[in-house]
Amino acid sequence: MGRYEVVLTVDRSMMSNHHGKEFLGFMATGPAMGIPEKLWQWLAAPKIKVDSEGRPVQAPYGMRKVEAVLLDAGFKAAIIDPDHLHKHLDTMKVMMVGHHDYFAYGPPSSEFWSMTGKEPLNRRLFIKFMDSPVVRKAKEKGVRFIMGGPAAWQWLWELELWKKWGVDTVIEGEVERVIVDLVQKALDGEELPDYVYVGPGDSPSIEEIPVIKAASVNGLVEIMRGCPRGCKFCSVTLRPLRFIPLEKIREEIRVNKKAGIKGVILHSEDVLLYGADGVKPRPEPLLKLHKMVTEEVGPKGDIAWAHASLAAIKYAEEKYGLVSKLMHEYILNEHRNLLGLEVGIETGSPRLAKIIMPAKSLPYKPEEWPDVVEDAFRIMHENYMIPAATLILGLPEEKPEDVVKTLELLDRLKPYRSVIVPMFFVPMGALKKNMWFMREHLKPEHIDVLVKCLRHSIYWAEEIINKFYLKEPYLAPVRLGIKLFLKFAKRGLKTLKPSLEAMIRK
Numbered sequence: 001m002g003r004y005e006v007v008l009t010v011d012r013s014m015m016s017n018h019h020g021k022e023f024l025g026f027m028a029t030g031p032a033m034g035i036p037e038k039l040w041q042w043l044a045a046p047k048i049k050v051d052s053e054g055r056p057v058q059a060p061y062g063m064r065k066v067e068a069v070l071l072d073a074g075f076k077a078a079i080i081d082p083d084h085l086h087k088h089l090d091t092m093k094v095m096m097v098g099h100h101d102y103f104a105y106g107p108p109s110s111e112f113w114s115m116t117g118k119e120p121l122n123r124r125l126f127i128k129f130m131d132s133p134v135v136r137k138a139k140e141k142g143v144r145f146i147m148g149g150p151a152a153w154q155w156l157w158e159l160e161l162w163k164k165w166g167v168d169t170v171i172e173g174e175v176e177r178v179i180v181d182l183v184q185k186a187l188d189g190e191e192l193p194d195y196v197y198v199g200p201g202d203s204p205s206i207e208e209i210p211v212i213k214a215a216s217v218n219g220l221v222e223i224m225r226g227c228p229r230g231c232k233f234c235s236v237t238l239r240p241l242r243f244i245p246l247e248k249i250r251e252e253i254r255v256n257k258k259a260g261i262k263g264v265i266l267h268s269e270d271v272l273l274y275g276a277d278g279v280k281p282r283p284e285p286l287l288k289l290h291k292m293v294t295e296e297v298g299p300k301g302d303i304a305w306a307h308a309s310l311a312a313i314k315y316a317e318e319k320y321g322l323v324s325k326l327m328h329e330y331i332l333n334e335h336r337n338l339l340g341l342e343v344g345i346e347t348g349s350p351r352l353a354k355i356i357m358p359a360k361s362l363p364y365k366p367e368e369w370p371d372v373v374e375d376a377f378r379i380m381h382e383n384y385m386i387p388a389a390t391l392i393l394g395l396p397e398e399k400p401e402d403v404v405k406t407l408e409l410l411d412r413l414k415p416y417r418s419v420i421v422p423m424f425f426v427p428m429g430a431l432k433k434n435m436w437f438m439r440e441h442l443k444p445e446h447i448d449v450l451v452k453c454l455r456h457s458i459y460w461a462e463e464i465i466n467k468f469y470l471k472e473p474y475l476a477p478v479r480l481g482i483k484l485f486l487k488f489a490k491r492g493l494k495t496l497k498p499s500l501e502a503m504i505r506k
């Protein structure tokens with residue numbers, strides 16, 4: 001039977017390794033499209049292996065960090081798979097949940113929801129989890145519920161569910177410095193605050209950020225926190241910049257290796273700014289980082305970057321030939337034929353870029369933004385880096401001519417291998433008091449962007465699947481499922497524009 005007083009858990013959309021392919025996890029941000037929901041869920045978030053106590057062999061990185069803080073502080077804490085919570089009902093006193101997107105209000109879930117009119121899978125699974133008999137039973141027994149993670153803010157939009165499920169505290173921000181006190185209070189039966197906002201002043205120092213104790217999903221390890229660019233729609237920007245020392249990164253890679261994970265996802269808001277001089281990448285720390293990583297994972301382990309900025313890609317390559325050097329000297333080989341990463345385009349309009357993200361193009365001027373984007377896309381294409389890029393529609397102060405500039409930029413990006421995902425503006429960061437962008441706000445030029453992005457992404461997704469991705473024989477069923485979805489998306493493309501136009505005429 002159980003022995004943990006503090007249980008960290010989350011619904012299946014996050015407690016999964018997505019078949020070892022992080023990108024498939026994005027499917028959980030949409031509702032099932034063109035294939036049955038069961039198959040969609042299996043593609044996005046299959047069950048993960050657990051031990052006899054229900055502890056998953058891999059778990060979301062943020063939860064691993066909190067688990068490490070609690071274990072270091074001496075708590076009887078563990079991450080438990082949602083299907084095995086019942087084993088801990090007798091001992092559990094605190095249940096902690098961390099999530100990227102509890103209610104599907106984040107991008108791109110909110111956009112999928114808006115466009116299809118159907119609740120995305122992540123929301124459905126989270127609600128189902130909170131309504132499950134085991135979670136209800138835990139509440140009846142007096143277990144205290146603490147909700148956190150990057151999507152903590154979404155609880156402010158779901159006050160009824162907050163009350164209905166008896167959530168005690170929602171905590172937003174980097175929690176390392178404050179979580180021990182909060183959990184102690186919960187265990188001692190003391191009164192808990194409803195909402196805790198951990199501001200930049202309480203961000204943990206490098207020394208206060210612990211090394212994870214057990215494996216993270218797909219070998220994700222953090223190499224830095226914070227971002228110096230200050231885009232107004234982003235909450236990361238409020239946090240101070242900290243570089244994780246190489247030794248700590250190596251330790252975490254080894255924790256993952258010990259659990260049998262062969263690859264590494266380097267997590268940062270901008271991998272190329274690791275050890276940088278402000279917003280200018282420097283070769284030395286990046287070469288050292290990649291040398292260490294490739295030595296650790298060996299020739300066969302996958303390597304991915306969570307995010308990189310387009311301006312840093314252009315600068316690093318043009319100034320030092322650094323992107324090709326990293327790719328050809330360290331990353332690419334006969335087993336690794338691509339590097340996946342996320343990048344943010346957000347807009348093709350220099351005017352709007354200047355207003356909402358004046359530092360995103362640095363060290364180049366915001367006026368040069370479309371050129372920065374195209375140059376970075378060319379560099380990535382030539383070096384087998386495959387970006388999943390985001391665009392934001394409905395940013396505050398957006399005018400029709402800004403959207404036209406985005407359309408022009410999309411034309412320039414046609415030749416470059418990539419997936420481009422348009423998202424609707426969600427009020428966050430310095431813009432959190434602004435209005436949500438919903439499908440009823442769509443204008444004809446937005447529809448053109450949606451159609452163009454879908455056409456671009458389907459074209460390149462087919463090429464990527466045919467030449468690079470999901471090649472492992474054991475992934476054949478996943479490949480088939482993705483191909484079925486692409487077929488459906490291709491058919492949908494023909495009717496997307498007229499149906500969206502009919503919708504905005506109503």
Ligand code: SF4
Nearest residue numbers: 227230231234237269
């Ligand atoms: S570059 Fe990315 S992480 Fe940095 S502030 Fe802008 S949106 Fe946020």
